Amino acid sequence: MEKAALLEAIIENAIDGLITMDERGIIETINPSACKLFHYSADEIIGQNISTLMPQPDRAFFESYLFHHRKDGYLNGFGMPRELVGIAKNGRQFPLRLGFSQVKYSGRIIYAGFIHDLTREKDAEGKLQDHTALFEEQIEERTRSLRTNVSTLQKSQDELNLSLDKEKELHQLKSRFVSIASHEFRTPLSMVQLSASLIDSYSETMDRINIKKHVVKIKEAVLNITAILNDFLSLEKLDLGMVKPDISTFNLYEMASELAQEMQIALKGNQKIIFKHRGSDKMVNLDQNLLKNCIVILIDNAIKYSGSDSQIYFYTKVNEKNCTIRICDNGMGIPESDHKHLFQAFFRAHNTGKISGNGLGLSILSRYTGLMNGTVNFSSKINKGTLFTLTFPLNKNHEQKNTDY
Template sequence: MNDATLLHAIIENAIDGIITIDKKGIVESINPSACRLFGYIPDEVIGNNISMLMAEPDHSRHDQYLHRYNTTRERHIIGIGREVKGLRKNGTQFPFRLGVSEVILSDRTIYTGFVNDLSREKAAEERIKNHAAQLEELVEERTASLRKTVRALQEAKEEVSLSLEKEKELSQLKSRFVSMASHEFRTPLSSVQLSASLIEKYSQQEDPTNITKHVNKIKNAVGNLTAILNDFLSLEKLEAGRVEPTYTHFDVVKLSEEITEEMQMITKQNQNIIYEHTGLTSMVILDQNLLKNCIINLITNAIKYSGENTFIEFNSEVTEEEYILTVRDNGIGIPDADQKHLFQPFFRAHNTGNIPGTGLGLNIVRRYAGLMNGKVEFESIINKGTTFTISFSSNNEKNIHSYN
């Protein structure tokens, strides 16, 4: 077998497609592998421009590449080892890698193109790309799920912390309640016990003056115990959510005068409650019982924390926009450091000393006022007095609707 026969056998049996063209790009030969790749028989390709086997943009640019190479000898123009999109006879396209070699014969120059089908490689790359995309999507989903889990754990942690904080607060409240109750109940009960013993003694001596004196002490002690129990009962109802305002249309001046007369009876020596009303009307729409409780509580505090021979100012005002109730005293005042805690349950200012009290009254006042969509404000200067103001909107649609 001569060399030409051997070369022909190699080309015919090569796995890759092999195509030869002249300097004008005309196909001179094509091996069986190339024919199978492009779906042609040799006669359909030989004699035609090689660009017939290329899809755009290589189809239009191939002759330019070849011309520039022939005129400038720029080898890279041919595109050694470049990727080309092939065009089959049936119109389908596929990627292949084109390696071009220049062959110089004795009388002319030809170009040999080696066509390596990249379809499987590209399909594998696409599968890898899709798999990577799926993995990336899965990672994103897992990351989102992890973030959601972390958020849920954080929320659970916060809920547990809040629950523990509330439990701690409840424990502190219980501790303060036990401490306060043991003190506040012991004092009036001791007074009752002592006064009862003294009454028995004075009754034997027929001393009506001292008997009357200690009977009044017993009454005051029982009154204090009743007030304490009422505060506890009010707080328990509020905590259980069993307090609902019942709105009625009533005369606030009449109510205030009745409260003033009632409270004047428990004032200290030469303490006087001065009541005044401002406004052309005195009719309001509120829960009368809740409002009465608020007023009595504020006036009781004014009496307790003010000295003898003092005045307590109690004012009401009704305008088209709001109802305003004010209680002003010139008593011991509230220290600045205590003012931010004033409405907390069981809290008592540090300057109250031995003055009796549960520390619940102002908390109840604010909550009762809040149930009627009102607000409680105060101003206080130590040793000069305190002013409490409760205000309600007279245009409160909820109040009007509930009354109607």
Template sequence: MENAALLVAIIKNAIDGIITIDDRGKIESINPAACNLFQYLPEEVIGKNVSFLMPPPDKQQHDEYLERYQRTGQAHIIGIGRDVIGLKKDGTQFPFRLGVSEVQFSGRKIYAGFIHDISHQREAEERLKEYAIHLEDLVNERTQSLEATVEELRTAQEDLSLSLEKEKELGLLKSRFVSIASHEFRTPLTSIQLSVSLIEKYAEPFNNPNIIKHVGKIKHAVGNLTSILNDFLSLEKLESGKQEPTFHDFNLVKFSEAITEEMQGLAKQNQNIIYQHTGTKSAIRLDQNLLKNCIINLINNAIKYSGENTFIGFTTEINERECIITVSDNGIGIPDSDQKHLFEAFFRAHNTGTIPGTGLGLNIVARYTNLMNGTINFNSEVNQGTLFTITFPMS
């Protein structure tokens, strides 16, 4: 009796629904969990065929299903049962997993059906399907977007390649134009310079100040044009990659003294270029032509942007670690707002006024310095002057 009471208690308190039927499919018992699932009272279902708890087609297939179990004699549990649709009293349907076991009781066969509600599982599966479909849609959308982006990139690459090709052609055309134009200008400039020198010589006996004045203006203008042409030719070589440094050993002091003497002839009235060298060493290994262009450009700027009756400092120093070259003046200086652009091509500070120049000189100096593995820096204050420092390693 105690065992029977225990069994009844287990069935009544089971989480899953349990229904027992006879060999004809009529319900003999139903536990509370099954009543809750189907929304029936026990007296409403006991004695009825269990198929009334199933909608078509499970209702029509039930007898065949039961007969199959009777014929095979196999016991079925929830884990290996089949999924069935249940029909509640209010007409709504729900999915459950049915496991059937054959039980011998009082000399006859009864069948116990174990009903496991899988509504939440099905809902989760549906949500999972929806997520999967949504994810697939997102993947398709992203794939299409990616394909569109790839196509745009391919088109952009083609456009860029075409633009680069055109730019290359324009670069070659520009280089040829600059080279041809510069050489074509050099010929008449050389003739003008020679003619001016002859006029100056032939005019000496007359000692006419007006002739001397205008000859000087012509020579100065020719010098400016020559300087502009040199800048453009230098830039063209740099842009086309034709400018390569050639390193040689030479005496920096003698080299600098020659430049000082040359540039002193171009200085304004009572402008004096003061050269000094520091250190016992004077030998250096650099490209003389590139270095000369750098120094002349810096000294020429100092002459242009300083007034008469001023001093221009030019120093060199060689120590164990580096070679340091400086050019300083006490001229108009460089405004703070312009200093970050100073080494850009074609840039000129806003306070240069009518002082002639192409804005290429310092760009060329910086690039020549870089070609020789050096660095260039400067300090400047408006109306106080400017100091340029070029440094080369001694390795």
């Protein structure tokens, strides 16, 4: 009797809910904790099916669970605690853990159910999940901020590197300018000084032949300096955006033919300029002065870097879509390693030696060509000559002429 009383006292004062039911799920006993949990009195709940304390779909699941256990006599995992949802008398639903044990008593089977309210645990778990989600969101936000800062820092670093590269390039450009300008100016100025001294000497004896010879040298030196200054001025105007193409319609054949004749005075030794126009049409829409400057630069280079017995080929061609100008020589050629730098201002190929030049011609040529929407292409091999090709798209508004020259 004492043990029975002790057991009853333990059940009545247990923190968790305790329920006994028959094998159909009909509640036979319920302790105060279970009554308090579901807000039922013992009289209200005893005799009811335990599924009454569960909402759907847990109610249907539990009824099916008991049915199969009663039918088969055994279910794998029976008695293991399961998390379900309970429903109180007032309709409040809450999470619970329900575990069963099977007891054989007085020739029948009784199920003892142990019910534990999971509300606090689930609330704590939900808060933990909320905090975790908030923490992850904060981490993600800080990660995005860090990525943005890193990206900004990288962009600033790239801009700084670009600025440093431009500064370095500008410094190298200035160095090349000083070196080339001092060399190119020194030679003709020395010639002027020497010729002036000799003229002064020859004037005492009235040696007109030598005086005239040195006057010519002074004029040539002045023209050379003027040409150099003109190149510098052209480059400055291009940098300032002051050069604008003045498009007009003109006869390319006539302009090129006259230019080929004018350039004869610049030839050295037995050099020859061979000019030929191809195509029936000769009219183009371009800036005549810019185009003429481009051709002069190329022919002048061909003369300068070719031997005294060489031939310089000058071709022009006009078709329906574009016009092309080709200047070809069989001179010293351009080293392959210098090809990528060829159109940079003040750059000169490494094999030019003592041949005079300021390294501006091809840079100006490239920019003049670009102003007329043209392109420059070249091919060159050491000691086998160089071919330059200028190509310009045409928007021709004039009538085609079929006159052959």
